[in-house]
Amino acid sequence: MTTQPETMPCRLCGHDVPAGRFCGRCGARLAQERGGGPDWLRVNAFVAAPGESVLQPSLVSSLFPYLPRRSRATFRVGLLLVAALLVLFCVLHWYVPMVAVATFAPLLLFVIYLTDTGVIADLPWRVWALVVAFGIATGVGWTLLTASIVAESYSLGLGTEVPTATLVRDALVIPFGGLLAMQLPTVLVRLTRPPIQESLYGFAIGVLGATVFTVTATMVRLVQEIDAGITLSDQSVTDLLIEAGVRGLTMPLTAATVSGLVGIALWYHRRAGASRIRHLAAVVLILVVAAAAYANVGLVEVLQIATDLQFLVHVALALAAVIALRVGMQVAVLHEPQDPLQPELPILCQGCGHVVPDMAFCPACGVAAHAASRTSRDARRRDRPQPGTELVER
Numbered sequence: 001m002t003t004q005p006e007t008m009p010c011r012l013c014g015h016d017v018p019a020g021r022f023c024g025r026c027g028a029r030l031a032q033e034r035g036g037g038p039d040w041l042r043v044n045a046f047v048a049a050p051g052e053s054v055l056q057p058s059l060v061s062s063l064f065p066y067l068p069r070r071s072r073a074t075f076r077v078g079l080l081l082v083a084a085l086l087v088l089f090c091v092l093h094w095y096v097p098m099v100a101v102a103t104f105a106p107l108l109l110f111v112i113y114l115t116d117t118g119v120i121a122d123l124p125w126r127v128w129a130l131v132v133a134f135g136i137a138t139g140v141g142w143t144l145l146t147a148s149i150v151a152e153s154y155s156l157g158l159g160t161e162v163p164t165a166t167l168v169r170d171a172l173v174i175p176f177g178g179l180l181a182m183q184l185p186t187v188l189v190r191l192t193r194p195p196i197q198e199s200l201y202g203f204a205i206g207v208l209g210a211t212v213f214t215v216t217a218t219m220v221r222l223v224q225e226i227d228a229g230i231t232l233s234d235q236s237v238t239d240l241l242i243e244a245g246v247r248g249l250t251m252p253l254t255a256a257t258v259s260g261l262v263g264i265a266l267w268y269h270r271r272a273g274a275s276r277i278r279h280l281a282a283v284v285l286i287l288v289v290a291a292a293a294y295a296n297v298g299l300v301e302v303l304q305i306a307t308d309l310q311f312l313v314h315v316a317l318a319l320a321a322v323i324a325l326r327v328g329m330q331v332a333v334l335h336e337p338q339d340p341l342q343p344e345l346p347i348l349c350q351g352c353g354h355v356v357p358d359m360a361f362c363p364a365c366g367v368a369a370h371a372a373s374r375t376s377r378d379a380r381r382r383d384r385p386q387p388g389t390e391l392v393e394r
């Protein structure tokens with residue numbers, strides 16, 4: 001026998017919900033807070049990590065939203081380890097190991113994340129095989145298609161007068177074309193109507209597709225450069241560090257955020273009664289911001305500003321894209337249809353570790369149920385805590 005939890009009316013959706021800090025049905029704060037921003041955004045409590053603001057460019061909770069709170073520290077260490085390796089290889093002038101780590105580490109970390117959180121088991125193998133196959137095919141296709149253009153701009157060399165048409169093409173057409181080509185795996189997989197209509201599953205597929213695309217494109221380009229006999233001049237450690245930062249941090253980050261947003265937009269569907277125009281506007285705005293960020297990256301490269309300044313611009317744009325991604329995730333997860341509510345049954349929250357009523361949002365910490373994989377939700381529903389456990393824990 002469970003005792004009925006105390007209830008109170010939600011000031012946003014009007015339903016009677018278990019008393020707590022957050023509404024279990026719509027995720028709104030039950031008591032209005034100063035500086036909380038509009039309720040449809042819930043700006044100071046990110047759906048995947050309510051301790052963080054939506055506008056805080058935290059990498060781990062943005063790129064790995066299904067991680068339970070206790071696992072985030074491990075992934076933070078993983079990211080730092082990759083960064084330390086990159087710096088070490090640059091200082092030692094080990095160019096090939098640096099490129100290898102910068103290229104493969106993001107893909108490896110993401111696959112570990114998918115396996116660790118059980119996302120990989122939630123979708124049939126057919127879906128993942130399609131994502132990888134489409135990612136490789138579009139990566140090879142795009143690189144071969146643009147190979148002649150890239151080779152031509154190499155032969156111009158630095159310091160020569162670049163014609164305006166070439167400038168526009170290199171600054172806009174190639175980055176935008178690459179950005180569009182990178183979305184093909186996600187769009188194609190969506191057309192096969194995969195199971196599970198949740199925006200964060202779209203995010204996982206989008207990021208995986210884009211990461212496979214980027215890895216393939218980098219490898220094909222490297223092979224072409226070796227074939228063409230482009231030898232590496234003695235780069236200074238600073239130049240190597242910047243290259244490592246672009247290859248290993250800002251490039252994969254921009255690719256993952258833009259494709260993750262496209263995945264979210266393709267998998268999201270509206271909860272009955274939610275305003276359509278506002279969400280459509282949010283999606284369009286976010287895509288425009290992300291695409292502009294990507295185009296800027298291209299523009300910065302062509303304008304040939306001093307490389308260290310250029311790198312800072314890259315980093316700033318990548319972080320802006322991460323914030324756009326978080327806004328997209330927040331809006332989608334707050335407003336998409338949720339699992340059936342079972343407020344009379346207890347569940348262990350993976351955000352705060354409390355035993356709480358099984359609802360769309362944790363009444364104690366506000367984390368979304370959808371910010372955990374199906375595997376994790378099913379396991380916690382099969383093995384519900386016994387009534388009274390919470391009292392013992394206290």
Ligand SMILES: [Zn+2]
Pocket residue numbers: 010011012013014015023024025026027028
């Ligand atoms: Zn509510």
Ligand SMILES: [Zn+2]
Pocket residue numbers: 349350351352353354356362363364365366367
């Ligand atoms: Zn919680």
